[in-house]
Amino acid sequence: MTRPAIFIDRDGTLSEEVGYINHLSRFRMLPFAVDAVRLVNQSGWLAVVVTNQAGVARGYFPETLVTAVHDRVREHMTAGGARLDGIFYCPHHPTAGDAPYRQDCECRKPKPGLLRQAAGELGIDLARSWMIGDRYADVQVAWAVGARGALVRTGYGEGELAHKAAGWPRPPDLVAANLLQAVSHVLHGTPSA
Numbered sequence: 039m040t041r042p043a044i045f046i047d048r049d050g051t052l053s054e055e056v057g058y059i060n061h062l063s064r065f066r067m068l069p070f071a072v073d074a075v076r077l078v079n080q081s082g083w084l085a086v087v088v089t090n091q092a093g094v095a096r097g098y099f100p101e102t103l104v105t106a107v108h109d110r111v112r113e114h115m116t117a118g119g120a121r122l123d124g125i126f127y128c129p130h131h132p133t134a135g136d137a138p139y140r141q142d143c144e145c146r147k148p149k150p151g152l153l154r155q156a157a158g159e160l161g162i163d164l165a166r167s168w169m170i171g172d173r174y175a176d177v178q179v180a181w182a183v184g185a186r187g188a189l190v191r192t193g194y195g196e197g198e199l200a201h202k203a204a205g206w207p208r209p210p211d212l213v214a215a216n217l218l219q220a221v222s223h224v225l226h227g228t229p230s231a
């Protein structure tokens with residue numbers, strides 16, 4: 039049996055967008071992030087983080103820092119009674135850095151590799167799933183796997199809407215103030231109170 043998932047972008051969606059997180063001290067969860075994930079848990083859907091971390095390929099920080107940040111994310115979730123079913127990241131960049139990180143991979147959003155990997159490992163029904171993020175690439179990756187895409191106004195989202203939306207061939211399936219509002223709308227059809 040497969041279940042639908044809510045795929046969640048990391049920087050700008052689950053945590054503050056502060057540029058490259060090249061030290062653990064720069065990482066800050068957004069205040070509603072744990073509540074949003076707990077809401078997903080309660081619904082029976084899977085909650086899966088998918089994030090591009092090209093700073094690894096660019097040599098700005100080691101891959102061990104990415105996993106340390108994700109350990110921190112899981113600690114926050116556990117402390118708040120929430121759980122992520124998976125965290126998948128792409129450390130690559132098509133033109134920057136050295137092999138093996140320098141490669142035109144299939145997992146850098148908006149390519150669908152991370153979502154397909156998660157679907158295979160966790161048993162996800164992609165057609166019933168959503169991806170929520172603060173960049174149009176997050177919406178595009180949803181469409182690339184037949185899912186639906188929501189854009190949040192946190193992180194780069196407000197600027198994406200202000201400066202880029204006119205050029206988008208297709209609008210996001212949902213625009214929401216933040217991750218909690220988006221999750222609430224997807225699961226219950228209404229913004230959270």
Ligand SMILES: [Mg+2]
Nearest residue numbers: 047049050172
């Ligand atoms: Mg982002």
Ligand SMILES: [Zn+2]
Nearest residue numbers: 128130143145
């Ligand atoms: Zn990749």
